[in-house]
Amino acid sequence: MSDMRPILIAGPTASGKSGLALRLAEHFGGVVINADSMQVYRELRILTARPSAAEEARAPHALYGHVPGCESYSAGRYAADVTLALDEARRAERRPIIVGGTGLYFKTLTEGLSPIPAVPDDVRAHWRSEAARQGPMKLHAVLAARDREMAERLQPTDTQRVVRALEVLEATGASLAEWQRQPRQPILDLNDTIPLSVSIDRDVLAERIDKRFAQMVKEGAFDEVLQLKALNLDPTLPVMLALGVGPLMRHLAGELTLEDAIEMGAAETRQYAKRQRTWLRGNMIAWLEVSTQEMETSAANFASFIQSAR
Structure with a gap:
């Protein structure tokens, strides 16, 4: 029987992890499952770098854009949703490729959540x-x-x-x-997965982030924020705190030029990526570190590399 262990891919924003996940899903006949807390929201495909419709057509995707911005998604809901997504993958005999940059979601997967009752x-x-x-x-x-x-x-x-x-x-x-402090029940045993942590040079990542944010604006991120503003949502909702939303909202209000809004959006994304890299180094010591150079090999070569490394 072929190896069906879930592949977990964690890394900072703009590190290329989503592209790698898609190539591996195509290679293995797998399904890409989201582990990013902002890519769950329906209204922000471009600004959260959610997979495009064309990319979603190349392989099955799960837990992307399935939550309206008027709701506050939580790790508890993610635990329930990802459990269902994994069950569906097993029934379909598709290998799960779980990818994202939200450390809490990976901890939810491999360590479980505290049994906190639902808050009214x-x-x-x-x-x-x-x-x-x-x-x-x-x-x-x-x-x-x-x-x-x-x-x-x-x-x-x-x-x-x-x-x-x-x-x-x-x-x-x-x-x-x-x-x-209560006992937790993990969804996946880390020993039964192939956990990968993406390593990328800080300066290279910063350059990627700057280019990507400018490209997002060209591709319609500004229109997304216009539509989000029209919903008159509570400003404390998570979707309103997505990277780039604040600066583009301030541009709409006449407080920033578009150029300044783009620079501010890229800057806050760089700061977020710095926190992600710090978290990954401190919390994913047992994960297999992969470089961007290794990721850029063919899907078949990369698949052989990770299979032999675990």
Whole structure:
């Protein structure tokens, strides 16, 4: 029987990992499964570098653009969705190629999630509203008064995680830290996968990011943001925090020239890629590191390389 172990491909944005995943899916007759927290959103195909319609036609894809921006997608929902996607891949006898840059999603796959009960919609809406009303520093002070352990873990500027800590505390009566100490059940055993971590030179990556962001604007990213603005969504929703949305929104408001918006969007993407690279180095020590040069070989050669390396 052929090797059907899932291939996991983690790497920073613009590192070429999605192209590699597609070539491997074509080679193995596999399915590309998303592990990027922003590529799940329907409204932002271009700005999140989601696979194009032409690329999706080359091999089956799962968990891309299936969530409306008015919803706040979570790791818990991802766990449920990716479990179904893996089951479908097995039934179809297609090898899963799981690719993305969201470390939490890969941890969800290989380590599992804490068994935190669902937070009611009204509680979630309340704390999102409080975040917008009070601002990050005051909201973090609220958390510090109620849950010192989580406040010490989180930066005041990490509004999404501060909101998450407060909503879990209110909904369950227990600190998120307590829930995170509970036993977890992984979705995949890391030993039964081929986990790859993409390594790319910092300067090369920065150049790729700058070129790609400018190309995104040429291909219609600005129109995507126009359509997003027309939806009048809560500004604290994850889709509104996608890389590039803020600067392009500011251009729409007349606060930035288009050139400045493009530079700012590329700059925040470079900063995000830096955080991704740091996270990968610290959390994926056991993963097989692959260079962009190795990735650029033929799919057959690369497949032989990774099969022999594990």
